[in-house]
Amino acid sequence: MSGRSTFSRTGGFRPENLGQNAVSLIGSIGFSIFVIGVVVFTVIAATYEPEDPLFHPSNKITTFLTSTSNATLKSDDSVVKTGEDFIEPVNQTGFIKIADVESPEINSEANQLDCDVNLPIDCKDPEVFHLMMKATMEKFKDIHFYKFGKPVLVEGSTSGSCDMAWRYRPKDGKVAAFYKDYRRFVIEKSENCSVSVKGIGEYHSGVNARKRKKNSKPGFEKSSTVNKVDDFSLPVVGEAVNDSLPVVESENAFKNGNYLVYVGGGDRCKSMNHFLWSFLCGLGEAQYLNRTLVMDLSLCLSSVYTASGQNEEGKDFRFYFDFEHLKETASVLDQVQFWADWGKWYQKNGLKLHLVEDFRITPMKLADVKDTLIMRKFGTVEPDNYWYRVCEGETESVVQRPWHLLWKSKRLMEIVSAIASRLNWDYDAVHIERGEKARNKELWPNLEKDTSPNSLVSTLQDKIEEGRNLYVATNEPDVSFFKPLKNKYTTHFLDEFKDLWDENSEWYSETTKLNGGNPVEFDGYMRASVDTEVFLRGKQQIETFNDLTNDCRDGIGTCNIAAS
Numbered sequence: 001m002s003g004r005s006t007f008s009r010t011g012g013f014r015p016e017n018l019g020q021n022a023v024s025l026i027g028s029i030g031f032s033i034f035v036i037g038v039v040v041f042t043v044i045a046a047t048y049e050p051e052d053p054l055f056h057p058s059n060k061i062t063t064f065l066t067s068t069s070n071a072t073l074k075s076d077d078s079v080v081k082t083g084e085d086f087i088e089p090v091n092q093t094g095f096i097k098i099a100d101v102e103s104p105e106i107n108s109e110a111n112q113l114d115c116d117v118n119l120p121i122d123c124k125d126p127e128v129f130h131l132m133m134k135a136t137m138e139k140f141k142d143i144h145f146y147k148f149g150k151p152v153l154v155e156g157s158t159s160g161s162c163d164m165a166w167r168y169r170p171k172d173g174k175v176a177a178f179y180k181d182y183r184r185f186v187i188e189k190s191e192n193c194s195v196s197v198k199g200i201g202e203y204h205s206g207v208n209a210r211k212r213k214k215n216s217k218p219g220f221e222k223s224s225t226v227n228k229v230d231d232f233s234l235p236v237v238g239e240a241v242n243d244s245l246p247v248v249e250s251e252n253a254f255k256n257g258n259y260l261v262y263v264g265g266g267d268r269c270k271s272m273n274h275f276l277w278s279f280l281c282g283l284g285e286a287q288y289l290n291r292t293l294v295m296d297l298s299l300c301l302s303s304v305y306t307a308s309g310q311n312e313e314g315k316d317f318r319f320y321f322d323f324e325h326l327k328e329t330a331s332v333l334d335q336v337q338f339w340a341d342w343g344k345w346y347q348k349n350g351l352k353l354h355l356v357e358d359f360r361i362t363p364m365k366l367a368d369v370k371d372t373l374i375m376r377k378f379g380t381v382e383p384d385n386y387w388y389r390v391c392e393g394e395t396e397s398v399v400q401r402p403w404h405l406l407w408k409s410k411r412l413m414e415i416v417s418a419i420a421s422r423l424n425w426d427y428d429a430v431h432i433e434r435g436e437k438a439r440n441k442e443l444w445p446n447l448e449k450d451t452s453p454n455s456l457v458s459t460l461q462d463k464i465e466e467g468r469n470l471y472v473a474t475n476e477p478d479v480s481f482f483k484p485l486k487n488k489y490t491t492h493f494l495d496e497f498k499d500l501w502d503e504n505s506e507w508y509s510e511t512t513k514l515n516g517g518n519p520v521e522f523d524g525y526m527r528a529s530v531d532t533e534v535f536l537r538g539k540q541q542i543e544t545f546n547d548l549t550n551d552c553r554d555g556i557g558t559c560n561i562a563a564s
Helices: 015-047 059-065 108-113 126-139 251-255 272-288 323-329 335-345 387-391 393-397 410-422 435-439 453-460 479-487 494-500 506-514 524-536 544-548 559-563
Strands: 143-148 160-170 178-189 195-200 259-264 292-295 298-301 312-316 332-334 353-356 373-378 428-432 469-474 490-492
Touching (some): 126 143, 126 160, 126 178, 126 195, 178 410, 251 335, 259 272, 259 335, 272 387, 373 387, 387 393, 410 494, 410 506, 428 453, 428 524, 428 544, 453 544, 469 479, 479 490
Parallel strands (some): 259 292, 259 373, 292 332, 353 373, 428 469
Antiparallel strands (some): 143 160, 160 178, 178 195
16 A cells, blocks of 8 residues: 555544534544542632631731720730620629618617727628728729728727728729729727727738638628629629649549640740730630640740740740639649659559541531540641630631630739729820831821820820829820829829839739749830720720821721721
């Protein structure tokens, strides 16, 4: 077959079939492209990991993690919201009124017959008790009283002195919390043995009344139960703090328990917002699995809060948060104690550990695990080694972060309460943010001018009555900058109250004891937290952005974004 091509022409390549073949070829190519597209989309969908929700938050996360107040000293992640910030303030009803504590009728003739001015004051006398309550309510007109404790005699006092405690809330309080104060009263007895209150001591001067003794008779409160709240629903600032570490009662109790622990990861030394977002994910998973969370109470404080500008290890969870409330409302153990117990008993009792090294293994897949300990081990590659990744995706709708279990440190809130009490809970507050933002004219063109002394005097005169106590929360290091405000207001700054955390303070003593005898620095996060909380308790709260300047908090063009 010389002269003929080596490729034989089949029927399919005949000229009359070319159009049909072209259509068929185009269809095959189109289908192949479709199949490849489906495969690529499937691979992307299976391996896609959403951006870090902490730094690119959804509206829901932003609501929880971003403060609606501008009173913080650092505009990014300086002070976190905790559980009590999301509690609606209780109605200001059911409080005790002066008419409720009018002194009982006294038989004056019998009183004179039995009169002996040399007898010591009886603090338990109903007349004395009612007199002390009435004097307290007349002196502190800006708070509502909910409970009075029985007065306690001050042993060894040369004059008649009684200590009394009470639970209260400021009349205009916007924060869902109760407060406790206890003061020393000097009681005077006249020649006819009638008694009167000669003086009331300073905040927390009545130390004998701080803690009610067991089996002691209750004091005075309204019998109405309409506004009763249980001990865990609202914080009570001023009570003695018991944040000792919980322990497992026995070997038998330990081996019958079920535990969850997170190990490693990249969350350490991040912002406090980041820490809480991850910690509460772990606590939420532990509650979902009905397990005890084994937690590390040792924290690393991010450099954004430290005077050194470096990350600082060795901080204690209890410096910043209310561990007493946490251990009473959730099942948690300190990891140091846990590992000591595990080392003693796991071999003897055949206790097993279930290791999980992939955050994509959801809590739902671990629900049937019977091993005593589930350990989630996180690697070294960020952001896949962030604890909060466990709560992403389908887990987000199943495992809820238990925000209500985490409150701010009662010791820090005690400082806040002391500052507000020294101002008789009758003050206004302004936040003045300057610093780097005031120097950046490109993003905040008006901030420096709007927060200058002359501008502040002009703006505030229409907002705050002259002569008022004015608490100033600011990141301006030189408070003399605000001297012109003193001509119109009685100004107060955080460092005016540093005796509340210096070496002679109760805070210093308690935190030093908590820290194994080593003094604790009142660090930047603590300062910002206290400054913010004092600001939030002002009767009027004037914020930098919206109130003092038209600049946007996050720079030009971001106002509408922040509001959306």
